[in-house]
Amino acid sequence: MAEYIGPLFDELKSLHSRRPFASFAVKLKTGERYEIRESVSFAMSRNVVVLMQPRVNLNWDQIDGFELLESNSRHAEIVGLLRRKPFVPFAVLRNNGERYEVAGRGRAGLSPWTIGIATPDEGLTIFQMEEVVGIEVHEPAT
16 A cells, blocks of 8 residues: 555644544545544544544545535634623524523633533533524614
8 A cells, every 4th residue: 555645644733633623524535424523533544544444444536625614614713702892792593493591701601512501590501513503693772
């Protein structure tokens, strides 16, 4: 098996080492896509890329490219809102129709792939970032 040294290798190496990790899809020349949500979900060498779930061994010549997933931009948007000074309340809209109000900085926490939001009854709801379909910012009236 020939070693691959080229831009795809460099791009995947960069995606693997990115902190915080950003979810991405591996796009194959056949049109198939595999989503990678954690840095431990794949391994790579100059000969092959191994995906862990589902277990797939790919040769570099099968790979068409990589694509960052939408949940990463939602993550960045929420991080920006939580850091905003002064804080402005916002709502997170979920793909099942549920809406979660974030009334204060300490009312939400997130990782690159999950979000936790404190509920009014002092509970906590945790779900995947990919379930976030919208964000509504409650800008103060001027």
